[in-house]
Amino acid sequence: MRVLIVFAHPEPKSFGRALLDRSVQTLQSGGHEVVVSDLYAMDFNPVASGEDFTQRCFPDALQYDREQKLASQRDAFTDDIQAEIDKVLACDLLILQFPLWWFSVPAIMKGWIDRVFANGTVYGSGGMRFDNGGLKGRRAMLAFTTGCFPEMMEPDGLLGQRDVILWHLQYGTFGYSGLEVLEPFVGWSIQYTDEGKRHAYLDQYETRLRRIEQETPMQTHLLSDFAADWRLKPGIEPRTAGHRRPMLKD
Amino acid sequence: MRVLIVFAHPEPKSFGRALLDRSVQTLQSGGHEVVVSDLYAMDFNPVASGEDFTQRCFPDALQYDREQKLASQRDAFTDDIQAEIDKVLACDLLILQFPLWWFSVPAIMKGWIDRVFANGTVYGSGGMRFDNGGLKGRRAMLAFTTGCFPEMMEPDGLLGQRDVILWHLQYGTFGYSGLEVLEPFVGWSIQYTDEGKRHAYLDQYETRLRRIEQETPMQTHLLSDFAADWRLKPGIEPRTAGHRRPMLKD
Numbered sequence: 001m002r003v004l005i006v007f008a009h010p011e012p013k014s015f016g017r018a019l020l021d022r023s024v025q026t027l028q029s030g031g032h033e034v035v036v037s038d039l040y041a042m043d044f045n046p047v048a049s050g051e052d053f054t055q056r057c058f059p060d061a062l063q064y065d066r067e068q069k070l071a072s073q074r075d076a077f078t079d080d081i082q083a084e085i086d087k088v089l090a091c092d093l094l095i096l097q098f099p100l101w102w103f104s105v106p107a108i109m110k111g112w113i114d115r116v117f118a119n120g121t122v123y124g125s126g127g128m129r130f131d132n133g134g135l136k137g138r139r140a141m142l143a144f145t146t147g148c149f150p151e152m153m154e155p156d157g158l159l160g161q162r163d164v165i166l167w168h169l170q171y172g173t174f175g176y177s178g179l180e181v182l183e184p185f186v187g188w189s190i191q192y193t194d195e196g197k198r199h200a201y202l203d204q205y206e207t208r209l210r211r212i213e214q215e216t217p218m219q220t221h222l223l224s225d226f227a228a229d230w231r232l233k234p235g236i237e238p239r240t241a242g243h244r245r246p247m248l249k250d
Numbered sequence: 251m252r253v254l255i256v257f258a259h260p261e262p263k264s265f266g267r268a269l270l271d272r273s274v275q276t277l278q279s280g281g282h283e284v285v286v287s288d289l290y291a292m293d294f295n296p297v298a299s300g301e302d303f304t305q306r307c308f309p310d311a312l313q314y315d316r317e318q319k320l321a322s323q324r325d326a327f328t329d330d331i332q333a334e335i336d337k338v339l340a341c342d343l344l345i346l347q348f349p350l351w352w353f354s355v356p357a358i359m360k361g362w363i364d365r366v367f368a369n370g371t372v373y374g375s376g377g378m379r380f381d382n383g384g385l386k387g388r389r390a391m392l393a394f395t396t397g398c399f400p401e402m403m404e405p406d407g408l409l410g411q412r413d414v415i416l417w418h419l420q421y422g423t424f425g426y427s428g429l430e431v432l433e434p435f436v437g438w439s440i441q442y443t444d445e446g447k448r449h450a451y452l453d454q455y456e457t458r459l460r461r462i463e464q465e466t467p468m469q470t471h472l473l474s475d476f477a478a479d480w481r482l483k484p485g486i487e488p489r490t491a492g493h494r495r496p497m498l499k500d
Contacts (some may be wrong), residue, residue, distance in 0.1 A: 010299045011312040046296055046357040049260045049405075060262040063441065065397065102363050103422030105383060107296035112358030147315065149480060156482040158380075160421055167414050172353030176409075190314065230399060232406040 001032045001213060004091035008039045008098045015190050015198055016099055016145055022202045023095070023143070026209045035087055039108045045080065046111020053080055065119040072120025084116040092177065093212065094140040096169075099190075100147075103165050113173055122177040130223045133178020139217060140174045141182035142166065143205070145190040162186075164194040171220065180217035251280045251463060255339035258348040258359040258420045265440050265448055266349055266395055272452045273345070273393070278410045285337055285492075289358045295330065296361020302328055315369040322370025334366040343462065344390040344429065349440075350397075353415050363423055372427040380473045383428020389467060390424045391432035392416065393455070395440040412436075421470065430467035 005023060009016040011060065020036070027034045037044075050062045054077070057070045071077045077085065088094060098105050105113070117123075122134040153162040166184065174181045185208060187201045227233045255273060259266040270286070277284045287294075300312045304327070307320045321327045327335065338344060350357050355363070366374075372384040403412040413420065416434065424431045437451045437456060475481045 010297075010314065013311040040297075040299075046361070047290075048356065052430075055432075057275075061263040064260065070278075101298075102360070102367065103418035103426075104360065106298065107357045107361030107364050110352070110354065110360045113295070113352050114357050117352065151480045154481060156488065158476050158480045159426075162415050164414055165422065167410060168353035168418055171410055176353075191316075193258060211290065226408050230408045231404060238406065242325045 001027075001092040003027050003032050003034045003093045003095065004037065004087050005034065005095045005097055005108065006037045006112060008096075008106045008112075010040050014099075015187065015201075016097065018198075018202060018203055019143065019145070019187065020097055022129050022206055023097070023209055026206045030210060035091070037084060037087060037112070039112060044108055044112060046108045048111065048114045052081055052115060054078060068118040069120035069124060072118055072124070077118070081115050081118070083223070084112065084120065084169055085121055088116060088122070088135065092138055094135075094138060095143055096140070097143040098145075100144045103159070105169065112139065117173065117177060127223060129178065130221070131178060132223055133176060135176070136178035138179055139182055140179035142169060142184040143186075144184065145187040147191055148189060150188045170218075175220055181220070182215050182217055218224070251277075251342040252340055253277050253282050253284045253343045253345065253349055255284065255345045256287045256288065256289065256338050256359065256362060256363075258346075258356045262291050264349075265437065265451075266347065268448075268452060268453055269393065269395070269437065270347055272456055273347070273459055276456045280460060285341070285485065287334060287337060287362070290361055290412045294358055294362060296358045296364070298361065302331055302365055303448070304328060314434065318368040319370035319374060322368055322374070327368070331365050331368070334362065335371055338366060338372070338385065342388055344385075344388060345393055346390070347393040348395075350394045353409070366428060367423065377473060379426050379428065381428060382473055383426060386428035388429055390429035390434055392419060392434040393436075394434065396435040397441055398439060400436070400438045420468075425470055431470070432462070432465050432467055 005020065007020050009018075009020075011017070024034050024036065039046075044099050048064055050056060050067070050126040054070050055074065056062075056067060058066060075082070096105065096109060098109050104110070124134065125130045128134055148159060153160070153165065155161045159165065162184075170181050170184070185205055187198075188204075190198070190201075193201075221232070221236075225232055225236045232238065255270065255337065257266075257270050259270075261267070274284050274286060298314055300306060300317070303317050303321050305324065306312075306317060308316060323334070346355065348359050348361060354360065374378045374384065378384055398409060402408040403410070403415065405411045409415065412434075420431050420434070435455055437448075437455075440448070443451075471482070471486075475482055475486045
């Protein structure tokens with residue numbers, strides 16, 4: 001496999017960095033090709049703007065996703081974006097690794113998504129999304145550390161259920177783009193763990209990655225499950241495993 | 251009321267800007283004091299780093315939230331962050347206005363949250379979160395435009411339920427900080443609407459803002475609903491209105 005790890009952590013001496021290093025070693029020793037985009041080290045610009053395009057089709061007023069669509073057709077992305085798009089398209093497995101900040105990815109990683117997951121490339125017109133998304137045939141997973149305890153992300157936990165918190169990333173960003181989503185790897189409450197527990201997390205991650213090719217992605221819906229009104233067709237049950245679909249009642 | 255509107259849009263000629271202008275006019279004419287943080291215009295830095303502090307307590311290795319905690323005690327934030335913290339603490343109502351990008355806020359706004367919603371200020375040790383959060387007594391709402399249709403964010407819709415998609419922002423970011431959350435204002439599928447519909451959205455937003463003080467926040471849980479194990483206490487039903495709590499079954 002070709003694996004792209006996008007990594008966002010401001011501290012080179014962090015546990016997150018140790019986790020990254022272990023994952024690179026493990027995947028390489030398993031014969032996989034690994035590319036790392038270390039966003040802090042790259043000083044990656046996370047702010048989407050009109051300067052992201054070498055030519056503008058609508059120079060009067062920026063419509064970012066329309067410009068992305070045309071840039072996808074005309075190779076008009078700036079080099080920093082095109083380099084990341086090329087890495088994504090070349091990979092079989094995408095790992096986003098980060099500390100969970102405010103129930104999501106750090107801003108530098110959100111900006112990587114905003115700028116690199118471009119209209120016309122990872123999704124687009126003509127039903128190019130979900131199982132027909134631009135990144136179909138590839139897999140993705142989140143690998144993150146938290147300041148909270150796992151009980152807090154249970155269905156009746158303080159913060160709400162893990163896959164609800166992660167919905168915007170796993171079902172939204174990954175799913176919409178056509179990526180098949182593997183269970184996240186979570187290093188819980190890293191600041192409150194001792195050295196032994198941290199080593200155990202490194203070993204757990206290694207064990208997981210050694211068998212990553214054999215994993216079954218989480219279940220999700222197919223585009224064909226939805227009718228022309230964008231609602232689930234009659235008789236199709238909201239999936240209850242993997243990407244569980246919350247059906248909230250009033 | 252003192253209203254802080256944090257605005258993230260790269261295009262001054264956008265509908266989002268028109269929505270912002272209408273909201274400022276409406277609130278000011280209603281006698282409210284309005285402050286706008288226009289993140290693109292401010293060239294706001296969204297990337298959290300060790301340079302966010304005028305002194306470091308742990309200079310060897312950055313633990314961002316620990317530094318935030320100490321910076322909260324010692325007034326050691328850089329000026330750009332402190333200015334935003336002051337605005338947040340001075341407001342009665344916080345509005346985040348943005349185009350929905352990848353099921354969340356644009357990176358420049360995520361970075362505003364990462365850097366401004368600081369440990370020791372908006373949440374912290376000693377149970378300073380949710381109804382005891384640092385921003386308690388204040389209200390917040392999301393105001394955003396989408397590229398999707400409202401049917402897509404119904405419980406059985408293509409993208410999943412609106413409040414599930416927004417969980418990380420409404421329950422997570424706002425709720426955790428002690429903010430009471432008002433229903434979001436959504437301008438649906440803005441790129442696919444005509445001039446008439448856009449004017450209708452501006453009028454709807456104005457109507458809403460004229461009565462915003464009378465609105466009842468969405469229901470959510472109290473910290474005291476949770477036991478020492480961070481799970482809902484026996485007998486306490488997950489709320490089903492407002493911040494509905496998804497209880498996903500395997």
